Amino acid sequence: MxxxxxxxxxxxxxxxxxxxxxxxxxxxxKKIDDSLYSRLKKYGDNHMLRRKYFFSHRDLDLVLNDYExxxxxxxxxxxxxSKNMHLGHLTSFLMSRWLQETFGVNxxxxxxxxxxxxxxxxMTIEEIDQQAEDVILNIAALGFDPEKTFIFKxxxxxxxxxxxxxxxAKKVNFSNVKAVFGFNEQTNIxxxxxxxxxxxxxxxxEKRCLIPAGIDQxxxxxxxxxxxxxxxxxxTAAIHSQFLPPLSGVEGKMSASxxxxxxxxxxxxxxxxxxxxxxxxxxGQPTIEEHRKKGGNPAVDVSYQWLKIFFEPxxxxxxxxxxxxxxxxxxxxxxxxxxxxxxxxxxxxxRAEKExxxxxxxxxxxxxxxxxxxxxxxx
Amino acid sequence: MxxxxxxxxxxxxxxxxxxxxxxxxxxxxKKIDDSLYSRLKKYGDNHMLRRKYFFSHRDLDLVLNDYExxxxxxxxxxxxxSKNMHLGHLTSFLMSRWLQETFGVNxxxxxxxxxxxxxxxxMTIEEIDQQAEDVILNIAALGFDPEKTFIFKxxxxxxxxxxxxxxxAKKVNFSNVKAVFGFNEQTNIxxxxxxxxxxxxxxxxEKRCLIPAGIDQxxxxxxxxxxxxxxxxxxTAAIHSQFLPPLSGVEGKMSASxxxxxxxxxxxxxxxxxxxxxxxxxxGQPTIEEHRKKGGNPAVDVSYQWLKIFFEPxxxxxxxxxxxxxxxxxxxxxxxxxxxxxxxxxxxxxRAEKExxxxxxxxxxxxxxxxxxxxxxxx
Numbered sequence: 001m002x003x004x005x006x007x008x009x010x011x012x013x014x015x016x017x018x019x020x021x022x023x024x025x026x027x028x029x030k031k032i033d034d035s036l037y038s039r040l041k042k043y044g045d046n047h048m049l050r051r052k053y054f055f056s057h058r059d060l061d062l063v064l065n066d067y068e069x070x071x072x073x074x075x076x077x078x079x080x081x082s083k084n085m086h087l088g089h090l091t092s093f094l095m096s097r098w099l100q101e102t103f104g105v106n107x108x109x110x111x112x113x114x115x116x117x118x119x120x121x122x123m124t125i126e127e128i129d130q131q132a133e134d135v136i137l138n139i140a141a142l143g144f145d146p147e148k149t150f151i152f153k154x155x156x157x158x159x160x161x162x163x164x165x166x167x168x169a170k171k172v173n174f175s176n177v178k179a180v181f182g183f184n185e186q187t188n189i190x191x192x193x194x195x196x197x198x199x200x201x202x203x204x205x206e207k208r209c210l211i212p213a214g215i216d217q218x219x220x221x222x223x224x225x226x227x228x229x230x231x232x233x234x235x236t237a238a239i240h241s242q243f244l245p246p247l248s249g250v251e252g253k254m255s256a257s258x259x260x261x262x263x264x265x266x267x268x269x270x271x272x273x274x275x276x277x278x279x280x281x282x283x284g285q286p287t288i289e290e291h292r293k294k295g296g297n298p299a300v301d302v303s304y305q306w307l308k309i310f311f312e313p314x315x316x317x318x319x320x321x322x323x324x325x326x327x328x329x330x331x332x333x334x335x336x337x338x339x340x341x342x343x344x345x346x347x348x349x350x351r352a353e354k355e356x357x358x359x360x361x362x363x364x365x366x367x368x369x370x371x372x373x374x375x376x377x378x379x
Numbered sequence: 380m381x382x383x384x385x386x387x388x389x390x391x392x393x394x395x396x397x398x399x400x401x402x403x404x405x406x407x408x409k410k411i412d413d414s415l416y417s418r419l420k421k422y423g424d425n426h427m428l429r430r431k432y433f434f435s436h437r438d439l440d441l442v443l444n445d446y447e448x449x450x451x452x453x454x455x456x457x458x459x460x461s462k463n464m465h466l467g468h469l470t471s472f473l474m475s476r477w478l479q480e481t482f483g484v485n486x487x488x489x490x491x492x493x494x495x496x497x498x499x500x501x502m503t504i505e506e507i508d509q510q511a512e513d514v515i516l517n518i519a520a521l522g523f524d525p526e527k528t529f530i531f532k533x534x535x536x537x538x539x540x541x542x543x544x545x546x547x548a549k550k551v552n553f554s555n556v557k558a559v560f561g562f563n564e565q566t567n568i569x570x571x572x573x574x575x576x577x578x579x580x581x582x583x584x585e586k587r588c589l590i591p592a593g594i595d596q597x598x599x600x601x602x603x604x605x606x607x608x609x610x611x612x613x614x615t616a617a618i619h620s621q622f623l624p625p626l627s628g629v630e631g632k633m634s635a636s637x638x639x640x641x642x643x644x645x646x647x648x649x650x651x652x653x654x655x656x657x658x659x660x661x662x663g664q665p666t667i668e669e670h671r672k673k674g675g676n677p678a679v680d681v682s683y684q685w686l687k688i689f690f691e692p693x694x695x696x697x698x699x700x701x702x703x704x705x706x707x708x709x710x711x712x713x714x715x716x717x718x719x720x721x722x723x724x725x726x727x728x729x730r731a732e733k734e735x736x737x738x739x740x741x742x743x744x745x746x747x748x749x750x751x752x753x754x755x756x757x758x
Contacts, residue, residue, distance in 0.1 A: 158538050168569075170569055174562075174571065186553070189572050190548025192553065193548070193571060193572030195568065
């Protein structure tokens, strides 16, 4: 019975598959193929890569060449200030952490505290400043190397960035940002300038920059790649993830503004359990009887997908869950229970790390080896 | 004979007169009329006001109200970095100095070192940084109150300005800057953002800001006046000058890029004399005989105009020159000699002050009472 589902390709599955291939074609990125994955695997293993959650790239092969030729590379990522950080915000950071640990490279984390203000009508500077510190704590909790990581807020670090931002801005006109960011005549002039600030960290080192990010972020780096060589720098490389599906189903992207669709990092255990039980889209059958008979469909089951992407790195255990669910041996409620337990364990640990991170933040922002050097450098 | 000229209105005179009235109508500013001039005169006298070189304003009456009601006001001006500072660059600063001395108010001087870079293809950041220091020395040489004046370069002071620049930028869109600055789709995004940086100092104090500037600068402050009240601030007031005429004639504006039309602050005495003798447009007659007979026309004579605007504040002495020239008693060469002598005296003194200014700059930029406070303030 279960076998039906692998042959009977559901619209969801088709759509899912096709969409990501389509995005690769549309954006002109490259798939992380077996040969590239094998190169990466030589240095270490990561289930988000192994399971093709990170599935697309630009110039990752050149990054590996540079690494192998001892030229090195560096990582850059960032996070907009958000009132409610959710799980979807973490995957690029987890990939960054893995890359940092695996290759021993520097990581720059931009907190664009002006961009959020410029883009949103409903957040004041004061609210953003408050939230920014919480965002930074959440990032610090993930455990980056305090001597090789620099977390900075644009408004605080702007003096060191502004000259380079102007050099970049001089090469980018309204037509460019209109095409890439969809700006129009009503777009405010702050938002118009912001892409220059976002591009600055791509030039922080005279090495290739690698950005782990959702595939939807790719267009934002096109301008950088267009102007990089005329700036005497490298075209930024990227490694792209799919989207962590929202609770409502495997299509689309988790949103910070729809609480029923996302798990927030500050959701308590009971809330997490309730959200998963109530909202997590299920690949199961309408009745237990039917489920036992026909089995569930892991490909569209959000709980299974979250385990696959995020919470169950062990392949054997994941396969067991997959097979049990698909055969009907495991019920939807049981599958959800597994996710809820693992998720709550993760969040409990995250919150404990966040408490401890209060002490780490100072190093990541100001006094770690890399941070200290960055405050002494004007670009 | 000389009387002919006051009745026979030459095309130049008409054009000159009409143009400035037309600019007032076109820009929607107000004339500094006798009543407003009388109010100002109560506090002190200034030949650039008396002779209507500063002839137009916005809200100068409100500035005086504020002053008289002990609410106070402050001054703001600025100067783009230029390879060749010329006399035309000084008049707004001289008016600023007079206003500062007369009313005892603070003055903020912005050096938009990013704007020059963004607007010009032919100047590198390094060249701009070098020139900026020379520009600042020239300003410091004019003798501003070191405890009440703050001279800052945007790229150096940006951290203190950027948040407010973003707040301003959020209220200004591409349509606005297109209309006022003539930006288009090819304008770079740095130049697009710059007006926000230019507006920041208008909000440095919770008082009305007064900007002494050429009338052609008026449009640049319209956006500030449009958004000021929604920012909880004051619409910026202004006092507008005519243009210091180029050597070539009383129309147009002195340009830094046409050496035969301008006197640069670093022109030596011989160069000054040569330029005036050779290029200064003369209101005299073709031959000495004719000149003695018909007299000269001070209204179109650049040497006379420069004496009037800049170098001969004494009304009685100016009248003597005027009458002697108009009657034909004074020849063009003699008039030019008077200007050359006064100009060289001015420049000699300026360069001596510039030498001494090396010590003053530190206070104006960093350690004077106002400067110190400004470095401790983030807007």
